[in-house]
Amino acid sequence: MVKRKIIIPFGLTLIFLVLSALAALGICAEEKQVRKVTLDPYLGQRFYESTKLIPDQERSSPLATYRKPELYKLYPQAKKISLPPADFNGISLEETIKKRRSKRQDDVFSDKPVSLKELSQLLFSASGITGSNRGLELRASPSAGALYPIEIYLMANNVLGLDEGVYHYSVSGHNLELLKAGDFRDRIAHAVMNQPGVKESAVVFIFSAIPGRTTSKYDLRGWRYVYMEVGYVSENIYLEATSLGLSTTAMSAFYDDELNNLLDLNGKDEMALHVQILGRKNE
Numbered sequence: 001m002v003k004r005k006i007i008i009p010f011g012l013t014l015i016f017l018v019l020s021a022l023a024a025l026g027i028c029a030e031e032k033q034v035r036k037v038t039l040d041p042y043l044g045q046r047f048y049e050s051t052k053l054i055p056d057q058e059r060s061s062p063l064a065t066y067r068k069p070e071l072y073k074l075y076p077q078a079k080k081i082s083l084p085p086a087d088f089n090g091i092s093l094e095e096t097i098k099k100r101r102s103k104r105q106d107d108v109f110s111d112k113p114v115s116l117k118e119l120s121q122l123l124f125s126a127s128g129i130t131g132s133n134r135g136l137e138l139r140a141s142p143s144a145g146a147l148y149p150i151e152i153y154l155m156a157n158n159v160l161g162l163d164e165g166v167y168h169y170s171v172s173g174h175n176l177e178l179l180k181a182g183d184f185r186d187r188i189a190h191a192v193m194n195q196p197g198v199k200e201s202a203v204v205f206i207f208s209a210i211p212g213r214t215t216s217k218y219d220l221r222g223w224r225y226v227y228m229e230v231g232y233v234s235e236n237i238y239l240e241a242t243s244l245g246l247s248t249t250a251m252s253a254f255y256d257d258e259l260n261n262l263l264d265l266n267g268k269d270e271m272a273l274h275v276q277i278l279g280r281k282n283e
């Protein structure tokens with residue numbers, strides 16, 4: 001009688017320990033629980049209605065009174081890497097538009113690196129300062145009110161003359177600021193839902209937004225502009241990459257918080273909006 005009392009709990013404990021060990025080894029993994037969340041199906045429509053301009057109506061929210069964030073984001077403590085001048089003259093715009101294509105299979109990129117000169121050209125074409133008007137610096141991509149809410153970060157995986165790591169593009173200095181050194185391929189691949197081509201790419205661009213730059217002037221309607229503007233910046237990279245003979249693909253399917261964490265963005269004042277992978281063609 002006494003013996004049975006001891007043996008049964010011991011047997012159960014043994015089974016539990018074996019199953020836990022197998023689960024830890026991934027052999028008998030428990031089925032992952034997916035939390036189901038129901039969203040407001042009219043959220044998009046409400047956003048559209050709330051951001052309409054209507055004659056004879058002054059629509060405002062406290063957003064417009066917020067302090068306007070700086071126009072140029074800088075990481076003063078970061079190591080700076082200067083970029084060579086962007087002076088490439090490529091194929092005609094018409095030819096570029098005709099040739100532009102998204103490529104994202106696993107074998108689309110060669111393992112040959114992208115040069116720092118090419119990276120410089122791409123960044124300049126996306127957001128470089130190309131002119132001025134009444135003391136206001138103007139950039140390669142258009143921006144509502146010239147407020148430029150889009151920031152560009154990049155992960156250098158295979159760039160000649162650039163250590164692997166996460167960088168921020170400083171528009172005002174046309175240089176790179178090193179934020180994190182090291183190989184972040186696995187992290188970015190997971191964040192971008194292991195889409196094909198991410199791990200093999202030479203560069204992963206991450207476009208973020210600082211919406212306050214635009215909403216401080218345009219209030220809630222500014223959110224519309226922010227989402228449009230990331231498209232302009234991304235398209236310029238598409239076109240420049242095509243002109244340089246490189247391969248690229250935009251990617252918007254990603255786990256937002258994983259990208260924000262990687263870039264140390266709080267997801268409120270600044271958040272990742274779009275990703276673009278790029279590399280040399282596998283020819």
Ligand SMILES: Cc1cc2nc3c(=O)[nH]c(=O)nc-3n(C[C@H](O)[C@H](O)[C@H](O)COP(=O)(O)O)c2cc1C
Nearest residue numbers: 100101102103104195196249250251252253254274
């Ligand atoms: C906003 C946006 C998001 C996109 N997201 C993805 C993505 O997550 N994964 C992907 O493989 N392609 C993505 N693409 C690329 C499109 O699939 C591609 O542009 C489309 O198939 C048309 O092909 P083309 O770019 O070669 O003309 C995205 C494109 C845009 C504009």
